[in-house]
Amino acid sequence: MDQILSFLSETVPKAKNVEQLTRPLLALLEKVTGMESTYLTTIDTEQGVQRVEFARNIGEMAIPEGLVVPWEDTLCKRALEENRLYSDDVAECWGDSDAAKALGIRTYVSAPITAQDGRVLGTVCAASSSKVARTPEVEPILKLLSGLLGYSLERELLVERLQSANSELAKLALTDSLTGLSNRRAILGELEHLFALARREQMYVLVGVVDLDEFKHINDTHGHHAGDAFLQGVSARLHDSLRSSDILGRTGGDEFIVIALGTPSAQCDLPTDMLHASRLLQERLAKATVGRYELGVGHGDIQYRGASVGVVAVLPDSVDVDEAIKLADREMYKVKQQRRSSAP
Secondary structure, eight states: OHHHHHHHHHHGGGOOSHHHHHHHHHHHHHHHHOOSEEEEEEEETTTTEEEEEEEEEOSSOOOOTTOEEEGGGOHHHHHHHHTOOEESOHHHHSTTOHHHHHHTOOEEEEEEEEOTTSOEEEEEEEEESSOOOOOTTHHHHHHHHHHHHHHHHHHHHHHHHHHHHHHHHHHHHTBOTTTOSBOHHHHHHHHHHHHHHHHHHTOEEEEEEEEOTTHHHHHHHHOHHHHHHHHHHHHHHHHHHSOTTOEEEEOSSSEEEEEEEEOOOSSSOHHHHHHHHHHHHHHHHHHHHOEEEEOOTTTOEEEEOOOEEEEEEEOTTTOOHHHHHHHHHHHHHHHHHHHHHHOO
16 A cells, blocks of 8 residues: 555646546556456436547457447446445346447446545546456545545536636627628627638638618517517628628618628739729629518518618738728718619
8 A cells, every 4th residue: 555655746746637537537447456357437417428538458458439329228236236346247137228238347446536525526537447456555545546536527517617607708799699791890800810811822802781671660569579580681691692701790770791702803904803803702792682571470560672782902011900991881872872863
């Protein structure tokens, strides 16, 4: 036991993560138990699975890392429920486990890895295809290792959850909650990147502003839930009308912005090419918004005559991001005035 404690006192402080702690502990467990395989698992009770995270194999039987099995079928679950630490005849004790049969396990020993609140996070196990006698030091060593691994595993899982939460918060901060599109902050950032790329590649940038005429009337007549359904329908149609490289965002209650990289054509001069590209995009976006929209249960549908769309093509060295949006906004208002004057 003194040698084991000395080994642990040298190993544990050097470990910077769960893997660096687990691998030497599995080697120690293999020496103590004499088993072919030693391994650490994690348990996801919500998904109903157990996963082998790290394994050490020295014999013919191998427990593969990354193996995922149904939690209900595992020896670990049976051992926990029966409070049985060790078995040298798995077929007799738990003959209904398909996973044990597939892996050829005859002797098995395990201990739960628990969090401070008592939740089972995983197990530390040893297994062999042959009969291996139980030694007196196995139980205390297993409990010691599970305690060390419990603290480390809980800490790492907490860090992963915090990183995932931070990533989700960052995504939410750049996403329009109703449509799932980029919000104003995100689209301005994307436009800055697009300007930088266009500057390097000697291209131009297309900026389009889409304003939903009569949106207030739809809200006032049919209600805000119907208005939300309409916005979601418009965003889906605009998205479907674009190339995969184009970027669409919602920047206000009834306003969308589209940005895209324009590629100069070798067949015509640049100003003509930019004007042609801007008109094509303007026509495509305007056409995409025209049509019948379902407004949700109890609200029926409407025939929408389309949005006012303004598109400009700009060179990144001639204007900045804010100026480009203002130019597109100005073009959109020209279209809006034309539509109003020509309306019956």
